[in-house]
Amino acid sequence: MRNLLITLLFLAVSPILFAQNQFSGNVKNQETGEAVFSATVYFPKLEKGTTTDIDGNFTMKNLPSGNYKLVVSSIGFTSYSQEVSIPSDNFELVLKPSAVEMEEVIVSTPFHQLQSENVMRVERESVSELNKKGAVTLADGISQMAGVENLSTGVGIGKPVIRGLSSNRVLTYTQGVRMENQQFGGEHGLGISSKGIGSVEVIKGPASLLYGSDAIGGVLYLNPEQYASAGTTSAEVNGDYFSNTLGYQASAMAKTSGEKLKFIARGSLAEHSDYKTGDGERVTNTRFNEKDLKTGIAYQNEKFKSDLRYNFNRSELGIPEEIGEQTTSKTLVLPYQQIDNHILSLDNKIYFANSSLDAKFGYQFNNRKEFEDHHDHDEEHAEEDHEHEEDHADEHEDEHEDEHDEESEELHPALDMELETFNYNIKYNLPKLGKFETIAGIQGMWQSNVNTGEEILIPDANTVDFGVFATTHLHLSAWDFQAGLRYDTRNIDSETHGHEGETGYMQAVDRSFNSVNGAFGAKYQFSDQLNARLNLASGFRAPNLAELTSNGSHHGANRYEVGNPELDNEQNFQVDLSLEWRNEHFEAFANAFHNTINDYIYLSPTGESIDDNPVYDYVQDDAELYGGEVGIHVHPHPWDWMHIESSFETVTGKRNDNTYLPLIPANSITNTFRVEFNQGEIIENKYAFVRLKNVFDKENTSSFETRTGGYSLLGAGFGGRVQLADSEVQISVNGNNLLNKTYISHLSRLKTDGIANIGRNIMVSLQWFL
Incomplete structure (x- = not known):
């Protein structure tokens, strides 16, 4: 296997002879005949694009010969999608004006199509749009998407919940590789900054066909910001201020591209104080800070494309325990966690005459440290001090106290975990056979977990994954079909920790898990306005190290957890039905799902206690x-600048004995009224919105949860863009919980302590595009 990977990596950067091709054209407005400026012209399969100039013209060079789907999109127009042949004569295209939101290419599904062409419905949102709604963190932002919520510990720690499933049941992908950062823990957040992320895609439901184990709940796919168009250089500086946490985040980016070589770099930092609830109380030790660096270099010609990206993120987050000292300090106090995350990814594509090879490789190093109060340590020294004072003269007392203070200031992590992961994902896009597009590939992971701290949550262990899969897509005039099959295996080999019979003993585990999964989907276009999607998919999740081996107190969760080394795979099957109606001034959608999970793994209280923690x-x-x-x-004619949006989401989770699952979000309805004006003499791209989110009472709770009362949150914002010589400035002001409501989310991990969520927060943002 190692030799195969080395050979494929060598092929990815080896020259393959092809004729150099150029693709040029012009884009106009269908109604007026005027040129469309700054329209995006993009080949999804080649991952190469450009924008039109002031006259609507565009040119792309270094393209391989063959037939490729072309997507052209622009704000205020219906997106265009059509297969074209390269080489080709000058391409002329007209776009139809429309108030419908501009469609984008979906990257998280295998065939890179527009949403309207996709067999699977995928939620997509640009991070800039999420930020306009006042999101403090990336995890906070994605909770504004339909069917997605946020399992939070304060403001700084959050992880996605997709249709009631989270943690190891939801995969996060960034830079094209799966994110591995000890996500088994409820208090372990995403560990990635929203700065440098271009857009977010969410697959709701089992995606094991594409991503293997752990994707039974869905996938959060983070697309990095794009390189500059060929022959251009640009830069950006932005800053945000948050009134509630007295926090800020700042970021600077520069990127430049030639015809073949491209480069991008972005540095970001953020600091926040303890957040304040609606009743004016600051939640002690919810402060956090973050430093983030993202950079990339890419090379592309008519033969191949290679994209190398690196991301370093350091997050330092307080771990709240109880409300105590009221302060606006940003200096961390005990207990807190420090997480360093390094992600290196290499994405290679080799283009043949009628096919292509896609080889992605990823390396990650995650170091998680938790620093705790050393009360026991201090008490031991206090007793030693007392005995020392009785046996020695008083003149030595001051000297001893100085030594004791110096020793007490030494800080060592109680928990120190190093997770090293290597991923590979190799796909071959077969030559098109009639109307069939087919992809086959292999995917795998090697992972090592090492502990160097005093406390152990999971033992030292190695995990090895391997999967092989194939999927095909058939396009007919009104029907689209997609189907696939996959086989996966996972081996977990852990070391023994402690001694049998003692508290905290973890026995060695050497288990292998395997599963066969499939997916089938169909989309039918009833008319230009109405389409329906039906998707059937199975997925699996092998139990993680915490579930197999735990035997100790989990201080972040205030409980003593006991693992089970005999646990089996979770295996699920989901039926998903989607209806979508769309015309120029009205859109409506309805999604329904039923997800059956066999051998669902969960924590059950025993009624016993160890070290004052329930077992x-x-x-x-x-x-x-x-x-x-x-x-x-609704965007009614002739007031196309007006948008009225409303969405409702619900999920119910039950075990086989008819009791309810924990951490299932409450039902909610969100209503938004917004206006947008793209043109203006001084301020362009003006917008304003008012949003009201109503969350209903959560009555159907698990045996160790309590009900949660409903609440309503009011938000609003406005902004616009101003042209300054050769640069532009985007200014926005957004507010959340404007009525300063005191409320507790059912998915807040601080709920058991009666601690409320964040109160009124005003976010002021400034972006300067150079």
Whole structure:
């Protein structure tokens, strides 16, 4: 296997002879005949694009010969998608004006199509749009997407919940590789900054066909910001201020591109104080800070493309325990966690005459440290001090106290975990056979977990994944079909920790898990306005190290957890039905799903206590989740600048004994009124919105949860862009919880302590495009 990977990597950067091709054309407005400026012209399969100039003209060079799908999109126009042949004569295209939101290419699914062409419905949102709604963090921002919520510990720690499933049941992808950062823990956040992320895509439901184990709940796919268009250089500086946490985040970016070589770099930092609830109380030790560096270099010609990206992120986050000292300090106090995350990815594509090879490789190093109060340590020294004072003369007392203070200031992590991961994902896009497009590939992971701290949550272990898969897409005039099959295997080999019979003993585990999964989807276009999608998919998740081996107190969760080395795979099957109606001034959608999970793993209280912590065992039972999302979007003629949006989402989760699953989000409805004006003499791209989110009472809770009362949150914002000589400035002001409501989310991990969520927060943002 190692020799195969080295050979493929060598091929990815080896020259392959092809004729150099150029593709040129012009884009106009269908109604007026005027040129369309700054329209995006993009070949998804080649991952290469450009924008039109002031006259609507565009040119792309160094393209391989063959037939490729072309996508042309621009704000205020219906997106265009059509297969074209390269080489080709000058391409002329007219775009139809439309108030419908501009469609983008979906990257997280295998065939890189527009949403309207996709067999699977995928939620997509640009990070800039999420930021306009006042998101403090990336995890906070994605919770504004239909069917997605945020499992939070304060403001700084959050992780996605997709239709009621989270943690190891939801995969996060960034830079094209799966994110591995000890996500088994409820208090372990995403560990990635929103700065430098271009857009977010969410697959809701089992995606094991594409991504293997752990994707039974869905996938959060983060697309990095794009390189500059060929022959251009640009830069950006932006800053945000948050009134509630007295926090800020700042970022600077520069990128430049020639015809073949491209480069981008961005540095960001953020600091926040403890957040303030609606009743004016600051939640002690919810402060956090973050430093982030993202950079990339890419080379592309008519033969191949190679994209090398690196991301370093350091997050330091307080771990809240109880409300205490009221301060606006940003200096961390104990306990807190420090997480360093390094992600290196290499994405290679080799283009043949009628096919292509895609080889992605990723390396990650995650170092998680937790620093805790050393009360026991201090007490031991206090006793030693007392004995020392009785046996020695008083003149030595001051000297001893100085030594003791110096020793107490030494800070060592109680928990120190190093996770090293290597990923590979190699796909071959076969030559098109009639109307069939087919992809086959292999995917795998090697992972090592090492502990160097005093406390152990999971033992030292190695994990090896391997999967092989194939998927095909058939396009007919009104029907689209997609199907696939995959086989996966995972081996987990852990070391023994402690001694049998003692507290904290973890026995060695050497387990292999395997699974065969498939997916089938169909999309039918009833008319230009109405389409329907039906997707059937299975998925699996091998139990993680915490579930297999735990035997100790988990201080972040305030419980003693006992693992089960005999746990089996979780295996699920989901049926997903989607209806979508769209015309020039009205959109509506309805999604319904039913997800059956066999051998669902969960924590069950035993009624016992160890070290004053209640004992929970990891056990299994069958479970099911069902629900969906519905929504409308009205932009009435002739007031195309006006948008009225409303969406409702619901999910119910039950075990086989008819009891409810924990951490299932409450039902909610969100109504938004917004206006947009793209043109203006001084201020362009003006917008303003008012949003009201109503969250209903959460009555259906698990046996160790309590009900959560409903609440309503009011948000609003406005902004615009001003032209300054050769640069532009984007200014926006957005507010959340404007009525300063005191409320507790059912998905807040601080709920058990009666600690409320964040109160009123005003975010002021300034972006300077150079």
